[in-house]
Amino acid sequence: MPWSNQSGGPWGSGSRGPWGSGPQTPGGGPRPPDLEDLLRRSQDKLRDLMPGNLGGRGIALIALAAVVLWGFSGFFRVEPDELGVVLRFGQFVREVQPGLNYHLPYPIESALTPQALRVNKANIGFRESDDMRRGTTLRDVPEESLMLTGDENIVDVDFSVLWKVKPNAVGDYLFNVQNPEGTVKAVAESAMRQVIGRSNIQPILTGARQTIETAVQELMQSTLDTYGAGIVVQQVQLQKVDPPTQVIDAFRDVQAARSDLERAQNEAQTYANKVVPEARGRAAKIIQDAEAYREQAVADAKGQASRFSQVYDQYKKAPDVTRQRIYLETMERVLGGADKTIIDTGQGGPGVVPYLPLNELPRQPPPGQKPGGTP
Numbered sequence: 258m259p260w261s262n263q264s265g266g267p268w269g270s271g272s273r274g275p276w277g278s279g280p281q282t283p284g285g286g287p288r289p290p291d292l293e294d295l296l297r298r299s300q301d302k303l304r305d306l307m308p309g310n311l312g313g314r315g316i317a318l319i320a321l322a323a324v325v326l327w328g329f330s331g332f333f334r335v336e337p338d339e340l341g342v343v344l345r346f347g348q349f350v351r352e353v354q355p356g357l358n359y360h361l362p363y364p365i366e367s368a369l370t371p372q373a374l375r376v377n378k379a380n381i382g383f384r385e386s387d388d389m390r391r392g393t394t395l396r397d398v399p400e401e402s403l404m405l406t407g408d409e410n411i412v413d414v415d416f417s418v419l420w421k422v423k424p425n426a427v428g429d430y431l432f433n434v435q436n437p438e439g440t441v442k443a444v445a446e447s448a449m450r451q452v453i454g455r456s457n458i459q460p461i462l463t464g465a466r467q468t469i470e471t472a473v474q475e476l477m478q479s480t481l482d483t484y485g486a487g488i489v490v491q492q493v494q495l496q497k498v499d500p501p502t503q504v505i506d507a508f509r510d511v512q513a514a515r516s517d518l519e520r521a522q523n524e525a526q527t528y529a530n531k532v533v534p535e536a537r538g539r540a541a542k543i544i545q546d547a548e549a550y551r552e553q554a555v556a557d558a559k560g561q562a563s564r565f566s567q568v569y570d571q572y573k574k575a576p577d578v579t580r581q582r583i584y585l586e587t588m589e590r591v592l593g594g595a596d597k598t599i600i601d602t603g604q605g606g607p608g609v610v611p612y613l614p615l616n617e618l619p620r621q622p623p624p625g626q627k628p629g630g631t632p
Contacts (some may be wrong), residue, residue: 258482271495273388287577306441311377313384317478327362328362331358331360331362331363332357332613333357333359333360334356334358335356335357340373341353341354341355341358341369342365342368342369342427342428343360343368343429344368344369345361346364346365349428349431349432350370352425353368355374357501369431373422373430374421374422375421376419376421376491377416377419377420377438377441378419379417379419379420379441379442379445379450380437381401381402381415381416381418381442381445381446381496382397382401382413382414382416382495382496383415383496384396384398397415399413399502401412401446402415403501404449404454405453405454406453406454406457406458406461407454407455407457408454408457409502410457411501412458412462412498412499412500412501413498413499413500414449414453414495414497415451415468415495415496415497415499416445416494416496417493417494418441418442418445418477418490418492418493418494419490419492419494420441420489420490420491421491422488422489423487423489424489426487427487429485429486430485430486430487430488431487433484433485433486434484434488437486437488439521440481440484440486440488441477441488444477444480445473445477445493447480448473448476448477449469449473451476452469452472452473452476453469462498462508462512463512466498468491470494470495472491473493473543474490474492477490477493478490482600486564512572567632568583
């Protein structure tokens with residue numbers, strides 16, 4: 258005992274306690290046992306339970322209980338976003354899926370539960386920080402984002418990499434790479450610098466984003482597979498691609514000028530697409546009219562030649578009659594439109610009344626013309 262019970266304990270006489278006075282009972286009844294008595298009895302009971310007082314059966318029960326507890330210590334739980342890795346004397350043995358699993362108790366086997374099913378995100382060129390008042394804020398990291406292009410220009414590139422542990426390769430993820438997150442960031446920055454260094458700045462700022470993302474993802478995956486890191490790169494996302502802050506205004510002016518050039522070219526192409534078909538249509542119409550006129554002229558010429566041949570054949574058969582007919586038809590064509598009247602007096606004198614107004618007589622219209630003079 259740490260103190261003697263002869264003087265009533267460390268607080269003086271038996272009527273006192275740690276709070277200045279001993280327990281009091283109404284009516285002067287018997288007092289309850291003091292604290293020293295309780296401690297002494299507890300020590301005696303504990304001394305009775307020590308192995309020195311146990312038999313062989315008690316020791317066996319205690320050993321059996323210890324073995325059972327040691328066996329139950331091999332149960333472990335794997336969360337839904339984790340995968341279990343069982344090590345036997347420190348060597349990788351197997352993988353286990355999420356849920357309740359078992360391995361041989363320590364130190365024979367042990368288990369690691371990395372978050373192998375979770376998609377991780379690595380930011381290169383910027384950092385995200387949560388602020389209670391302003392929300393999520395971004396902080397630029399120029400030593401990671403400034404890169405040199407193939408045409409010796411500087412470009413500021415911020416991008417993110419989504420990655421996770423490769424299926425059936427958790428062992429490689431745990432034991433082949435010491436710092437997986439740092440390795441992914443270093444490989445991503447190196448791959449992006451290599452792809453940017455092969456490209457010119459203009460495609461990088463305009464339409465080559467998808468090409469750059471695909472090239473960086475393939476290069477990263479090839480490098481990580483070479484390391485045996487057990488990591489699969491799911492996606493590379495370009496967040497911001499801009500020239501440096503000092504020259505961004507000049508680059509924007511150049512970009513605006515290029516946009517105006519493309520707009521003017523598109524308008525010119527639109528006008529050409531409108532005018533050229535119309536011109537081609539008019540040209541086709543002229544060609545068709547010319548071909549029609551040619552066909553008509555050739556047909557008329559062939560018809561006249563055929564008529565002449567027919568008349569010539571008839572002329573050979575009866576030259577006098579044919580000659581007289583040709584003469585009359587010719588005179589009819591020549592004198593048909595003349596304003597002149599010819600009267601044959603003959604031997605018997607004029608055959609008309611002298612005062613008849615012959616000039617006012619209506620003339621017959623020539624062939625192919627209506628009486629009103631309209632052809």
